[in-house]
Amino acid sequence: MDGIHDLGGVEGFGPVPVKSGDKDFRDLEDWEKRAFALNWSPIAPGSTIDWFRHGLERMVPADYLAFSYFQKWCTNDLIRMLDNGTITLEDVKRGHVENPIAPPPAMTVQDAVADVAASAFSFERDTLQRPAFSVGDTVQARRHINANHTRLPRYVRGLEGVVLAHHGAHVLPDRNAEGVEVPEHLYTVGFRAVTLWGEDSDPRDDVTLDLWESYLVPA
């Protein structure tokens, strides 16, 4: 979808808040740390990374721009629990459920560190399909993508780039957001800055994107 989240190349924003990011994780606000930890926890069984991303994309657009990162995350995690039927809007308004049950056993710090190490999930899948493109091919990004969730940003659509790398087949986000795993060939495609932004750009510069085969047509 052509949503508010698709920010690449949008004009009108001011200077990057360069100094805002100098905080170490331990110096974040307590609520921010807890939002991060909650997102790590199994609060929405059956969810996929792309369902999570799509949930963020479906936020009220004004909220999307106004909310901070973890404010978006905790809001979207409430949505995932509501959508799962785990909680109701009444529970949210009340701040409590009606018949609470005991929490599961607590993790230790060592468990958490081990869990992070065990979370190197590969998105590569076997496929019998042969790749349609090779390194060095010129390709064109599709103009139209009729999916609710897609990872083809607006700013490259309809434009030509060159295949820089092929990564085998990876899970297609457009379907993974629907809970369906479809492997499809994935490529790194380089787009010249002048192609994307016009002749005022530096002719030496480029932008690379990782794009699935169905996002591309031969140039």
Add this chain to the structure above:
Amino acid sequence: MPTFDSENAAKLHRELHTHLPSDPVLRVKTLESLAVERGLVAPESLDAWIEAYSEHIGPKRGAHVVARSWLDPGFRTRLLDDAAEAIKEFDYQGDASAHLKAVENTDTQHNMVVCTLCSCYPFSILGMSPAWYKSTEYRARAVREPRKVLTEFGVALPEDVSVRVWDSTAELRYLVVPQRPSGTDGWSEERLAALVTRNSMIGTERDLKAEAG
């Protein structure tokens, strides 16, 4: 199980927008209470996650990877060939790093990383992302005017350097390998790692300084 229904997600967002104050402290407290009371997570587990990310997982990991690539040509080759495999030598593999790719700055190319569609970041190797990386300003402008953005970070690029911006649109995650500063001959991996900043591994800093260590 999720409905995976896009319209349902949008409807729920509108309901929250209408019925729940936007105060994030309240929202996180609500989320935690409901998740705990439904038996999905223990509050102490959240404390454990926070401790793990405060003390064990952070940009120091990436800095050690970079320092070793400066010292050990064999490791450098392995890192550039398959970074996800190479970081297992440190036991740094983990979330958002199964498809890690290291991209090296040279005298003629500068690399910079962004995620324009959300804020994808190699957590297990760099820890929590800085706030500016997740800002609308950086996400919108990094691909369109990277040189101006670099100027805001105080980076002055030499005349003959091209800029390549990596937009993290899939599950590949990028680690920029900055150039080794001069005046560091004979330094240990530990001492070199202390020079490597988080921003230099995202590409919003270029010239590391020996005196920083």
